[in-house]
Amino acid sequence: MTDTTTASFAPRHAYLALWLPRIEAVVIPLAALISGLLVFSLFLLALGKSPVEFYSLIYKAGFSSGFSWKNTLSRVAPLLFAALCVALPARLGLVVIGGEGAIVLGGLAAGITGAMLIGAPAGIAMLMMVLMSALVGALWIGGVGWMRVKRGVNETIASLLMAYIGIALLNHFVEGPFRDPASLNKPSTAQLPDALRVGDMPIGIEVHWGFGAGVVACILCWFILDKTTIGFAARITGQNIRAAQVQALPVGRLIIGFTAAGGALAALAGFFEVSAIHGAANGSLIAGYGYTGILISFLARHNPLAIIPVAILLAGFEASSGLIQRRMDLPDATILVLQGIVFVILLLSETLYGRLAIFRPSYWRV
Amino acid sequence: MSMQFGDFKALDNVTLRVKAGSFHALLGENGAGKSTLVKCIMGFQAPTQGGLLVGRREARIKDPVDAQKLGLGMVYQHFTLVPSLTGKENLVIARADAPHVIDWRAETARLEEFLARMPFQAPLDRPVTDLSAGEKQRLEILKQLYLGSRFLILDEPTSVLTPNEADEVLTHVRALCQEGGLSVLMITHKFREVDQFADHVSVLRRGKLAGSARVGELSNAELTRMMIGEEFTPQETQRTKTGTHVMLNLRAASAPDQSGLKTIKIEDLKVHAGEILGIAGVSGNGQKDLMEILTGQKKLSTGAIEVDGKPYCANREESQAAQIRFVPEEPLQNACAARMSVAENLGFRNFDRTRNGGWKLLANKADLQAQGMRLIEEFNIKTTSAHSPVGVLSGGNVQRTVLARELSGDVKVLVVANPCFGLDVASVTAIRSRLIAARNRGVAVLLISEDLDEILELSDRLMVMYEGKVAFEAQTRQTTSSEVGTYMAGG
CATH class of the missing domain: 3.40.50.300 (P-loop containing nucleotide triphosphate hydrolases)
Incomplete structure (x- = not known):
């Protein structure tokens, strides 16, 4: 213990105790990301390719011009929502990795609802698409939380396996009951009329409203987690569920509520994919956004505000995969290899928290 | 033997003698140092002072494997059998020298010969999950004997058993001691078990040996006093009157x-x-x-x-x-x-x-x-x-x-x-x-x-x-x- 007495706090100490953990939470994931990029460079060298060319192509295709920014930002929306589906349950100590299921089913619900409401007033039809999509996602991932609370089913495995069921359901419905006879090559639900398509935001670059909605959702989630008593209760539960139970906090309701909210958000990613990009629900919804969202949320330390820049960075990586494929003669799965390496190193870096002396207040004592 | 954790003396110069062939009970409150003592004997912890004699020879025990080699074994409060394996498999894998490839026919023959010498049996062909608590506890003891233990520490062996199962298991253990060839140190809280089965008893209190005697020489009241210390007189603190609500x-x-x-x-x-x-x-x-x-x-x-x-x-x-x-x-x-x-x-x-x-x-x-x-x-x-x-x-x-x-x-x-x-x-x-x-x-x-x-x-x-x-x-x-x-x- 220290010799400091309780009555007189050293203000410098209080300052360090407050800020060092925050600095730690930025430095460690950043270091993990950079190490991941370095390890991936070795992988490229082993293939006889130039890492410098690789990273400059990412910059070129993802971030260098108005066109590349458009390319990047148009991919950000689903990643933001998918990452929130990981970050919200993570606050309760749950690892939900099946956001992909909620995305495809949310998209399916939006596509079907839109197809059934062709001819109805566009405002109402659009609202119904959003609501049905969110409802399906909330039930899907909320169901994972419910199984956790009532039956102790592991939420990680349950959500992952349910994602496969979700994908199978999508395929079943777009190839069977809800297939538009006009969709010959790619089975889809009925094409949505222009009135039910989400347009671009008036910001000078062609980016659909999903990006704005995703950013707002991140800010909203940050507010709930950081500024409300609900967020605080969730943090206690995530840090020590027994302490939360002794304080009689509604642990079960928190778990079901947070997982349902995460699922609803992930489903909105599906809604925007259908309404803004594809115009109908089909196999294109299965794009792996749910899995990239896991990496983003972990890199952002499950902080909804940090999710925004991390998602933009990762979207840039994905946007560049086509160019890399053409210029460097690498398969487009190369980006997945990069993401996998970064993720493994990131998980390893989790063990460093609290272990590095430089982040302890005592290190800085004079 | 002494053991010190920081400023806290968990064991303070305790000397304990367990005679060959005796069933020795160790009594004490929670935190009296019983667990620390047996952990030191078994080599899980190194005592800060003191040593251990096995037979007449100084024994250096750095870890539980050393203890097993010297014929010291311990049955823990909770079962340490692998639930999905059968009794036979559990006995064989527990051996420190278990071979990488197991010749089951030879092992079965050895086990049968071993069991024939034992005064009690346990089912060997069923998975441990299917056994009752009493059967599991007998199997734990057989396992230790099979491993060649001649000195056995039982840590509250009956806490997971019903009274009838407890009596049965302890009767068998006592029989083994009386035949010679096995000495037992049993940690317990229950006087009834001490009276019925043990022949010697030692009491620890606050890390010190409070007393040691043959069973029967001390009444339960005297044992209690040793465990709990002098009759406690509560200090008069300022107390208001208790309400009735x-x-x-x-x-x-x-x-x-x-x-x-x-x-x-x-x-x-x-x-x-x-x-x-x-x-x-x-x-x-x-x-x-x-x-x-x-x-x-x-x-x-x-x-x-x-x-x-x-x-x-x-x-x-x-x-x-x-x-x-x-x-x-x-x-x-x-x-x-x-x-x-x-x-x-x-x-x-x-x-x-x-x-x-x-x-x-x-x-x-x-x-x-x-x-x-x-x-x-x-x-x-x-x-x-x-x-x-x-x-x-x-x-x-x-x-x-x-x-x-x-x-x-x-x-x-x-x-x-x-x-x-x-x-x-x-x-x-x-x-x-x-x-x-x-x-x-x-x-x-x-x-x-x-x-x-x-x-x-x-x-x-x-x-x-x-x-x-x-x-x-x-x-x-x-x-x-x-x-x-x-x-x-x-x-």
Whole structure:
């Protein structure tokens, strides 16, 4: 213990105790990301390719011009929502990795609802698409939380396996009951009329409203987690569920509520994919956004505000995969290899928290 | 043999002799040093001083493998068999020299020959999960004998058995000792087992050897006195008169215990305003379950809880309205979030409450911080800052943090479990005087503790829990520690 007495706090100490953990939470994931990029460079060298060319192509295709920014930002929306589906349950100590299921089913619900409401007033039809999509996602991932609370089913495995069921359901419905006879090559639900398509935001670059909605959702989630008593209760539960139970906090309701909210958000990613990009629900919804969202949320330390820049960075990586494929003669799965390496190193870096002396207040004592 | 952890002497110059072929019982309260002693014998811990003689030779035991080579074996309180394997497979894999490729025919022959020499059997061909607790315990003992153990430590071997199973297993063990070739040191809390099966008994108290004798030379009363020490005379603390108003009432309550095998049954437990009711008992007799029932972590099968005359069902609104507070044992594991700051931990109880006790949505960090600074000062919590994570504080200061949280504001009922376990003297004194002060303010205090001295010092009235039931109840002034101790040991 220290010799400091309780009555007189050293203000410098209080300052360090407050800020060092925050600095730690930025430095460690950043270091993990950079190490991941370095390890991936070795992988490229082993293939006889130039890492410098690789990273400059990412910059070129993802971030260098108005066109590349458009390319990047148009991919950000689903990643933001998918990452929130990981970050919200993570606050309760749950690892939900099946956001992909909620995305495809949310998209399916939006596509079907839109197809059934062709001819109805566009405002109402659009609202119904959003609501049905969110409802399906909330039930899907909320169901994972419910199984956790009532039956102790592991939420990680349950959500992952349910994602496969979700994908199978999508395929079943777009190839069977809800297939538009006009969709010959790619089975889809009925094409949505222009009135039910989400347009671009008036910001000078062609980016659909999903990006704005995703950013707002991140800010909203940050507010709930950081500024409300609900967020605080969730943090206690995530840090020590027994302490939360002794304080009689509604642990079960928190778990079901947070997982349902995460699922609803992930489903909105599906809604925007259908309404803004594809115009109908089909196999294109299965794009792996749910899995990239896991990496983003972990890199952002499950902080909804940090999710925004991390998602933009990762979207840039994905946007560049086509160019890399053409210029460097690498398969487009190369980006997945990069993401996998970064993720493994990131998980390893989790063990460093609290272990590095430089982040302890005592290190800085004079 | 001595063992020191920091400033704490867990074992203080203890000498113990177990004669060849004897069945030696080791008695002592929780924390008397029994576990530390056997851990040192088995090589899990290295004693700070002293040594071990096996036979007549000095033995150097660095780890449990050395112990096994010398013929020392231990049967643990909980089973260490692999549940999915059969008895035979368990015996073979336990060998230190188990080969990588096992010749099952040869092993089976060896085992059969071994079992033929044994006075009791255990089923070898069924998976261990299908065996009863008694069969498993026999298999554990056979395993040790098969490994060539000539000296066996049994750590509360009957705590997981029914009385009949316990008698059967101990009868077999005793028979083995009488044949010679096996010596046993058994840790126990139960006088009945000592009387019926052991031939020697030693008592540890606070890390020291309190006495050693042949069974029969000492009466149970004398053994109790050795275990518990001199007759405890409670210091007269300033006490206000106990109220008559029943604050906490647990009626006709029953619930399954942690193992799911036994039942917790409490007919009638009342705590009055301005009273400390102590619940004494050896650990594992249902005290944890009682705490969980009261906090709502465990559902009652029958019965009801009332706080201040109103039915209580442990949700946040009710617990706030009823002003019932809990300080569970091991506060860092059960009542704090180690990585959250001291101020945040101090705010767990009221972070979502307005001044009038209603629910609020927006958290106020400045208020939490200010409350944290105030409570740190008031309860004398030693921390470098209110932002420090509570996990870096010493045990005493973690406990002060929890008490500060639960004793601030208006309190009607306080339920505390082992509040001073493992703390230094200064913290113990401070925490006990807080509890007395709360009582004098009119709080109804339920004190669950494994430390009998603590119960005798603090409580106005006490109950003893034994095997999930209330075995004894008395006004603290009108009873003696030996009387209570006898009930704790099931006498």
